[in-house]
Amino acid sequence: MQDTLYDLPDAPFPIRQIRIDADALPLAMARNVAAGAAQGEVLVFLDMDCIPTPELVADYAGFAATFDGLLMGEVMYLPGGATAGDWSYPGFAAVAERHSDRRGPPAEGLEVCADYRCFWSLNFAMRRETFLRVGGFDERYVGYGGEDTDFGKTLDQANVTIAWIKGGLAYHQYHPHHMPPVHHIDSVVRNAQLFEAKWGYRTMGHWLHAFRLMGLIDDTPGRPIRILREAHDGDRALTGQQSHQPYANTARVLRELEAAAARAPEAVAA
Structure with a gap:
């Protein structure tokens, strides 16, 4: 999806970078390719403009151990300049804001969403077996918009529950954007x-x-x-x-x- 590969950091776990040869922002395809290449039992999807908290993976793994559905973690929004210089998670927590028009997390634990349209792919996780069973994202959706609602509808038709969780927090980095797009x-x-x-x-x-x-x-x-x-x-x-x-x-x-x-x-x- 881009011409230049990233210089990957050293880490105590393997990191793979997979290039998708396609045009026009093939988000659905990219997620499916990543899911197919993954080897773990639980898949965690996070948009590239987000910074996960150290507890994000453990939070998702804990819920996925007993819940076979789609889990949506918390998202907080950082203002401009928050990632400049020596940043820290306490510093993020002090300045980040919750979206005023998006559903917040439950006070604790897990809360089921009865409307498939609540699904948002920015920060979510589910068991790999379940993702593959429902067929993943519809790759006919190319470019921006629509693939999330389609996947939510697919889950609804397959009786796969969607839920918010307290935890799985990621910080969305500031960048200029347009809404509606x-x-x-x-x-x-x-x-x-x-x-x-x-x-x-x-x-x-x-x-x-x-x-x-x-x-x-x-x-x-x-x-x-x-x-x-x-x-x-x-x-x-x-x-x-x-x-x-x-x-x-x-x-x-x-x-x-x-x-x-x-x-x-x-x-x-x-």
Whole structure:
């Protein structure tokens, strides 16, 4: 997925780096390849922009010993500059924030999620045997968006339980981002339509709703989604993560767009 391999550090355990020869961000394929190459009984998936706490693997292993389902660990967001210089985990804990619009962990132990749409691949684990039994991620999802909800739906159909845990903490590193992801509109639209063809309805509805309010798409039900225009600087300014924010937030953008849409009839009447 990249031209240059990383210089791997020395560690008391083996580290393998596997290159995927594919274009357009093949996240689903990459996860499946990693799972197929793994030799342990429990798989832990963590996005590359996250730093695991020293207890993350042990936390997951402890829950996976008695729970045959998908486990989602905690995520905290670091502000800009938090990883500069000599950082420490206590330092991270002092400045990190929890996402205001994402479900937090239970107070203790494990809590089952009854809605498959809660699955988020940023930080999760499950038994390798179970991952392979359900077939892994659908590799037809290429680019950004949709593969998580599809995998959650697949687990739901296979009666594999999804749960949050207290523990398995990772820190998400700051980097500029856009939510909703206007910079990935092509793949979001394509993958939403793939999901609809497979399951009978569209996913990523909150992003599509935002794109529609921004005038980027026509997503009239019953016909293919049409991209009306590409995102411009104003769209990127609206959706972009600000330097003082540890994370980008679709809910904030939607509130602004819906408020503007509600004011529009008043402006026309005036």
